[in-house]
Amino acid sequence: MSLGKEQSxxxxxxxxxxxxxxxxxxxxxxxxAALGLWLSRDYPIGTALRMGTGYVPRLLCWLLLGLGVxxxxxxLREAQDARPLSSGDISALRPVIFVTASLxxxxxxxxxxxxxxxxxxxxxxxxxxxxxxxxxxxxxxxLVLIVLSWGIFILGLGLTIPVWPEW
Amino acid sequence: xxxxxxxxxxxxxALTPANLFFALAGALIGTLIGVLPGIGPIATIAxxxxxxxxxxxxxxxxxxxxxxxxxxxxGSTTAILVNLPGETSSVxxxxxxxxxxxxxxxxxxxxxxxxxxxxxxxxxxxxIATFAPPLAKVGQSFGAPEYFSLMVLGLITAVVLAxxxxxxxxxxxxxxxxxxxxxxxxxxxGTRFTFGITELTDGIDVATLAIGIFGIGEIxxxxxxxxETRSLAAQKITRLWxxxxxxxxxxxxxxxxxxLGSILGVLPGGGATLSAFAAYAVEKRWSxxxxxxGHGAVEGVAGPESANNAGAQTSFIPMLTLxxxxxxxxxxxxxxxxxxxxxxxxxxxxxxxxxFWGMIASxxxxxxxxxxxxxxxxxxxxxxxxxxxxxxxxxxxxFCGIGVYTVSNSPAxxxxxxxxxxLGYVFTRLECEAAPLILGFVLGPLMEENLRRAMRISSGxxxxxxxxxxxxxxxxxxxxxxxLVALPAIRSKREEAFQE
Numbered sequence: 001m002s003l004g005k006e007q008s009x010x011x012x013x014x015x016x017x018x019x020x021x022x023x024x025x026x027x028x029x030x031x032x033a034a035l036g037l038w039l040s041r042d043y044p045i046g047t048a049l050r051m052g053t054g055y056v057p058r059l060l061c062w063l064l065l066g067l068g069v070x071x072x073x074x075x076l077r078e079a080q081d082a083r084p085l086s087s088g089d090i091s092a093l094r095p096v097i098f099v100t101a102s103l104x105x106x107x108x109x110x111x112x113x114x115x116x117x118x119x120x121x122x123x124x125x126x127x128x129x130x131x132x133x134x135x136x137x138x139x140x141x142x143l144v145l146i147v148l149s150w151g152i153f154i155l156g157l158g159l160t161i162p163v164w165p166e167w
Numbered sequence: 168x169x170x171x172x173x174x175x176x177x178x179x180x181a182l183t184p185a186n187l188f189f190a191l192a193g194a195l196i197g198t199l200i201g202v203l204p205g206i207g208p209i210a211t212i213a214x215x216x217x218x219x220x221x222x223x224x225x226x227x228x229x230x231x232x233x234x235x236x237x238x239x240x241x242g243s244t245t246a247i248l249v250n251l252p253g254e255t256s257s258v259x260x261x262x263x264x265x266x267x268x269x270x271x272x273x274x275x276x277x278x279x280x281x282x283x284x285x286x287x288x289x290x291x292x293x294x295i296a297t298f299a300p301p302l303a304k305v306g307q308s309f310g311a312p313e314y315f316s317l318m319v320l321g322l323i324t325a326v327v328l329a330x331x332x333x334x335x336x337x338x339x340x341x342x343x344x345x346x347x348x349x350x351x352x353x354x355x356x357g358t359r360f361t362f363g364i365t366e367l368t369d370g371i372d373v374a375t376l377a378i379g380i381f382g383i384g385e386i387x388x389x390x391x392x393x394x395e396t397r398s399l400a401a402q403k404i405t406r407l408w409x410x411x412x413x414x415x416x417x418x419x420x421x422x423x424x425x426x427l428g429s430i431l432g433v434l435p436g437g438g439a440t441l442s443a444f445a446a447y448a449v450e451k452r453w454s455x456x457x458x459x460x461g462h463g464a465v466e467g468v469a470g471p472e473s474a475n476n477a478g479a480q481t482s483f484i485p486m487l488t489l490x491x492x493x494x495x496x497x498x499x500x501x502x503x504x505x506x507x508x509x510x511x512x513x514x515x516x517x518x519x520x521x522x523f524w525g526m527i528a529s530x531x532x533x534x535x536x537x538x539x540x541x542x543x544x545x546x547x548x549x550x551x552x553x554x555x556x557x558x559x560x561x562x563x564x565x566f567c568g569i570g571v572y573t574v575s576n577s578p579a580x581x582x583x584x585x586x587x588x589x590l591g592y593v594f595t596r597l598e599c600e601a602a603p604l605i606l607g608f609v610l611g612p613l614m615e616e617n618l619r620r621a622m623r624i625s626s627g628x629x630x631x632x633x634x635x636x637x638x639x640x641x642x643x644x645x646x647x648x649x650x651l652v653a654l655p656a657i658r659s660k661r662e663e664a665f666q667e
Binding site for chain 2: 021022024025028029032036039040043044047048049050051052053054056057060061063064067068070071074092094095096099100102103104106107108110111119122123126127129130132133137138141142145148149153157159160161
C-alpha cells in the first residue's frame with residue numbers, strides 16, 4: 001500500500017494522515033473484524049441450511065472488514081487536514097484512565113471489601129479524573145453517596161450486596 | 168368500542184397505587200435528568216435498567232417510559248431559562264425560548280412549552296392506542312423471511328435518518344450485531360468470542376453494554392471538555408400564563424408540530440431530536456412572523472416542543488407492535504422486556520393486554536403529572552442546576568458501578584462496563600455514533616434466529632427473501648434508501664438539513 005511509502009518519505013506526514021477520525025475509525029473496524037475472523041477460525045461454519053456456530057459471525061466479520069476499508073479509504077481521500085483530531089489528547093487521557101480505573105477497582109473490591117469501602121475507593125480514584133475537587137469535598141460527597149446507595153439498594157431494594165469487609 | 172374497552176383495561180392497570188407511583192417516579196427522574204445537562208435519557212435508562220429487574224415488568228416499563236418523555240419536558244426548562252439545552256431534543260427551543268425569557272416572558276415560554284408538550288402527549292397516546300392493534304395484526308402475519316427483511320429495513324432507515332457518515336453507522340450496526348453474538352449459540356451450543364472467560368458464556372448483558380457506552384462513556388467525554396461556566400441568571404418568573412395573542416399564534420404551531428413529530432417518531436432513527444429540528448425548520452419557513460424567529464417567536468417554542476414530545480411517544484409504536492426498536496431508548500426497552508423473559512413483538516398485545524394498555528394509559532397519566540410537576544415547581548428544578556458537574560459525575564459513576572454489579576451480582580460485568588466506557592469515549596472522538604451499535608446489539612440474536620428459520624423454510628436457498636413479495640418490498644425499500652443517500656445531490660441536502 002502507499003502508506004508504507006508515505007512513511008519512509010516523511011514520518012510526520014504519515015502520522016498527520018493517521019490522526020484523522022475516519023482513518024482511525026476505519027482501522028478500528030478492520031482490526032475488530034480481523035480479530036473476529038481469527039477468533040472464529042475454528043468455529044464450524046456449516047451450510048446455509050444448517051448453520052454452524054461460525055456462519056453468522058464470519059459473515060458479519062467479512063462485512064465489517066469491507067465497511068472498515070471503505071471508511072479508511074474515505075478518510076485517506078479527504079483533503080490534507082480536513083478533520084484532524086484536535087490536540088489536547090494528552091490531557092484527555094486523565095479522565096479516561098481514572099474513570100476506567102475507579103470502576104475496575106470497584107468491581108474487584110465490592111465482593112471482598114463490601115459496599116462502604118469500595119464506594120470510598122471508587123470516589124477516591126474517580127475524583128482524580130476531574131480537576132478542582134478538594135479532598136474535603138470529595139470525602140463529603142463519598143459519605144453522602146454511601147448513605148444514599150445504602151438507603152436505595154440495601155434498604156429500599158433489599159439487594160444482597162455485602163456492606164462491610166468480610167474477614 | 169374495542170378501543171374504549173382496551174383503554175379501560177389500561178387505566179385499570181395504570182391507576183393502581185404502585186403503577187401510579189412508578190409513573191410519577193419516572194416523570195420526576197425524567198424531569199431531573201432533562202434539567203441537568205451532561206446526563207441524557209439513554210444513560211439514565213441504562214443505569215436504571217438493572218433496577219427494573221426487581222420490579223413487575225409493567226411497572227418497570229412504565230417508569231422507563233416516564234423517564235423518556237419526562238426528559239423532553241425537563242430539557243425545555245433549562246433551554247428557556249438559562250439557554251442551556253438539557254437534552255439534544257431541546258436545542259432548538261433555546262433559540263426563541265431563551266429570547267422570550269430575556270424579554271421577561273419566561274413564564275409564558277415555559278407555559279407554552281409545557282402545554283404544547285401535554286397536548287402532543289395526549290394526541291400521540293391516542294395515536295398509539297388507535298394504530299398499534301392493526302399494525303400488530305400485520306406483524307403477526309409475518310414469517311421469518313419477512314421479519315428478517317423488516318429488521319434490515321429498520322436498521323437501514325435508522326442509519327439514514329441519523330446524522331453523520333452512513334458507512335460508519337452501518338459499520339457500527341455490524342459491530343453491534345457482533346457484540347450481540349458473544350456467548351453461547353442457542354442453536355448449536357457452541358460458544359463464540361468468549362475469550363475463554365466463563366462470565367461471557369451467557370453473553371453480554373444489554374445493561375452492561377449500555378451503561379458502559381452511554382453512561383461511563385458520557386462521563387469521560389464530559390470531563391475531557393473544557394469546564395463550562397454556568398451563569399444562572401436569577402430571573403423572577405412573574406407571569407406564568409401566556410397572553411391571548413400567544414395562544415392564538417401558538418395553536419397552529421402546536422398542531423403542525425404534533426403532526427410532524429408523530430410521523431417522524433414512528434420512523435426508525437426518528438424520535439424526539441429529529442422531530443424538534445424538523446418542526447423548527449417548518450415553523451420558520453411557513454410562519455407569517457418569520458422575521459421574529461430568533462427574537463422570541465412563540466411559534467419557535469410551541470412547534471418544536473410539541474414535536475419532540477409527540478416523536479418521543481410515537482417511537483413506541485414500532486417497538487410495541489413489531490418488536491423493532493427505532494432508537495437507542497427503544498432498544499433498551501426491548502432489553503428490559505427480554506430480561507423479564509418477554510419476547511417483544513406483535514404477540515405482546517394479545518398475550519399481555521394488561522401490560523400493553525397499562526403502559527399506554529400510564530403515558531397519558533404521566534403527561535398530566537408532568538404539567539403539574541413542571542409549572543408550579545419550576546423554581547426548584549432550576550435550583551438543581553447549581554449542583555456542579557464535578558459532584559454530579561461522581562454520583563453517576565457510582566450508580567453506574569452499582570447498577571452493573573446488580574444485574575447479575577457479577578464483578579466481571581463491572582470490568583466489562585469499564586472497558587465499554589473507554590470504548591464509548593473512543594467512538595465519540597472518532598465520531599462514530601453509538602446508537603446504531605445498540606440497535607444492532609439488540610436485534611443481532613433475533614436476526615440470526617430469523618435468518619436460520621428462513622433458511623430452514625427454503626432449504627438453504629437465500630432467494631426466499633426475494634420470492635416472498637412482502638420481504639422483497641422491504642428489501643427494495645432498504646436498498647432504495649441506501650442509493651438515495653449515496654446520491655450526491657441528496658447527500659448535500661441531507662447535510663444541510665442536519666446543519667440547521
